[in-house]
Amino acid sequence: MGSAPSKRSFHGRGRAPPGRTDEGRSTKRRGTGQEGFSQARRPDSPAAIREILASYNDAQLSRVTQYYAPRLQRVMLELVAEVSSSLAGKTIFEEEHKRVQEHVALGQKGEAVKFLLSMLVENGARVGRAFWAVLLTAVSPNPELQAIFKEIQEQGPALPFVATWSNLVKVLPDYRTVITEAQRKHKEKVRVEMERLEAEQVAETGVGGGLLIGQAPKDYPELVTISSMLEETTAAHEQLAWSSMVEGGDEAEERRLWGHFAKRPMEPLDATHELFGTGFTDSLWDGLTVLGGAPGMGKTTALRRLLAQWATSQAETGPEAFYPQFQFAFYFDLGRLTEQQCSLHSLASRAYPHLSRLLPYLWQFPDGLLLVFDGLERLRGWPEGATGSNMLEPKDEVPVPALLWALCQGRLVAGCTLLVCGHHAALRPFQKTGVQLWVEAAGLGEASRRAYAEGLPPCRGVAAPVALERAQGQSEYLRGLCHEPAYCWLVCCSPLDPSEGPLPRTTTQLLATYLQGVLREQEQAPGGPQGLVSRLGEMALEGLARKNAHFREEDFRRHGLEASALGRGLVRRAGSGPEPAYTFLQPPVQEFLAALAQYLAGEARNLLELLHLAHGNDDGRYQGYLRFLLGLSSRSSSQPLEGLLPPLPHRAVCDTILWLEGLVQSEAKKREITRRRLLSVAHYLHEARNRRLALMLARSISRMHMGSEKPQPGIRLSPPDCAALAYVFRHCESIDTFSFDHCYIQAQGIRHLLPAFLNCKRIR
Secondary structure: OOOOOOOOOOOOOOOOOOOOOHHHHHHHHHOOOHHHOOOOOOOOOHHHHHHHHHHOOHHHHHHHHHHOHHHHHHHHHHHHHHHHHHHEOOOEOHHHHHHHHHHHHOOOHHHHHHHHHHHHHHOHHHHHHHHHHHHHHOOOOOHHHHHHHHHHHHHHHHHHHHHHHHHHHHOOOOHHHHHHHHHHHHHHHHHHHHHHHHHHHHHHHOOOOOOOOOOOHHHOOEEEEOOOOOOOOOOOOOOEOOOOOOOOOOHHHHHHHHOOOOOOOOOEEOOOOOOOOOOOOHHHHHOEEEEEOOOOOOHHHHHHHHHHHHHHOOOOOOOOOOOOOOOEEEEEEHHHOOOOEEOHHHHHHHHOHHHOOOHHHHOOOHHHEEEEEEOHHHOOOOOOOOOOOOOOOOOOOEEHHHHHHHHHOOOOOOOOEEEEEEOOHHHHHHHHOOOOEEEEEEEOOHHHHHHHHHOOOOEOOEOHHHHHHHHHHHOHHHHHHOOOHHHHHHHHOOOOOHHHOOOOOOHHHHHHHHHHHHHHOOOOOOOHHHHHHHHHHHHHHHHHHOOOOOEEHHHHHHOOOOHHHOOOOOEEEEOOOOOOEEEEOOHHHHHHHHHHHHHHOHHHOOHHHHHHHHHHOOOOOOHHHHHHHHHOOOHHHHHHHEOOEOOOOHHHHHHHHHHHHHHHHHHHHOOOOOHHHHHHHHHHHHHHOOHHHHHHHHHOOOEEEOOOOOOOOOEEEOHHHHHHHHHHHOOOOOOOEEEOOOOEEOHHHHHHHHHHHOOOOEEO
């Protein structure tokens, strides 16, 4: 992010990755506030004070340390040599200790104190806790230090609150009452809002994974840590792997030094306590966490559950506390913002009017604020509007993209924590700014799938969990596909019956099977199923072109449709209000209808032109749409719709195959095909079920390098990625080498690749 100085630092920039340390996690468990203190101890004993400090999480202890910073600087003039000696070799390096000694020897105690305290900021919570432990053991009659200890003992669990808001006492004498009541009202408002959004989705679609409140960590979509820089691609499979933290070093010791928050690429991340840095490091001021993922992977679900759990958590300390460093959390759906220009103050005031009086004070103390921005890909004017370099004030009105960019760069309310969520392509600009943590929504694990399915309605009398288990048990491809919540939903809600025919082997076949079940219930629609699909598909394509997933009633009327007259299974109402919006039940449904409508348009539509247009776009909006266009060229994919829709025009099918053949020939002539291009073309061929073209591509490649000698360029291959690659290479005997160095592949993906491995000489 930006280079503006931190309001919370003693000196300099932080070096250590921000986060909760192992020590911080353990101390958090040890104390729960004053009620946990031993009655046998004297209340003013070092042990009692130590227990109070241990009950604070990293962020709270950081806040307390900053609160006492001016007084600690005076105390340290007397104790700097003693404290430095105690920390040397344990939490600070010997070289740094020697530098402190040199300053003291030259009579520059002020410089020594400044430097030592900067080490406290730069080296994380572990050093911060060690610093307070040394002060408690110091033999000093310093009255300032004794007064600090007395205040800690008297305030107990309330001290972090005082440390955060005491500066308001001059302008808001009753700040304790005002802030406490505002927090209570605000948490209730957030809780009600998150529950309302969940209830609306359940009521409108029958889809729900249980109540938001009290969710266990397994009920969050699976989140994994990835690089803070994504490879410049929009494909969901192109996550960039981190380099190893230590080359040839002791990983356990490195993690101990840098903290639990330092994670390897693709390592699972617990949303309940690992999404945000929690204290001490100076780089925490630019706390930007980015949550990316393909459409339908559960990003919004994760955000809502996160905020609901924060809103219902009452504990300020101890293991039950849920991100207590955030005094106020704000949620903004970027796709629903209609303002051309606005200020952060007006944005927050409209969303949370109960805070209007308090907002001017909150902007002054931003380190207790969490700002969540969802749906970045639907923000109008992004990313071209992400410009500006001037510092902004909360009441300055600018275009919304420029406002968000200023927040992310620390040019507006520097010190707050940001969580920005969006599709991969929309997140590209953040490669050029500081990101504290980049997280990927990796979908649903096995246990989460079962919990998710329990909230879905039955299909043709078959309970969703039963349908899920049956499909996953008989199709390895569907099992891999179900890690994406959108496709898990489609598998559960599609009329899949192995006794009536083979199960889907591509996403196109799955969507055709799902639409078959929906159209059977909508045969009385105006214009019949064909008219319904044509009109709805044209509107869906307009939405993709405009990067819009929400539609107003006038959009439906413009295409000869009435949103309220459509049956279940296609669109749902999104939100409430005088001007309701609608969205397709799942992103793949919008993409599939958009593709199918182009075939139904017949001679009036130039498919070759549409294919060139979609393939030439690199921001990801047409990715699924293009795969479905190609997939429908296979009769096995369109077969479920026969009898409900007319046969797809032979000319359109031939044009599609001709275009795909030209693409394969173009790639085959290249001396080397990039991994991104290879995966994209492999998915196209897999959807089109065209073995002739797959063999043509495979024979042009002697070595398939999906990995790299260096860890950084490695990519993640999901089971569907592996299935697509296997389709291309399983019938080819010319492959010399498969290289997967530093790739992330699950066991299920390897099972998909086994037939291709049999024809390969070397595998790395």
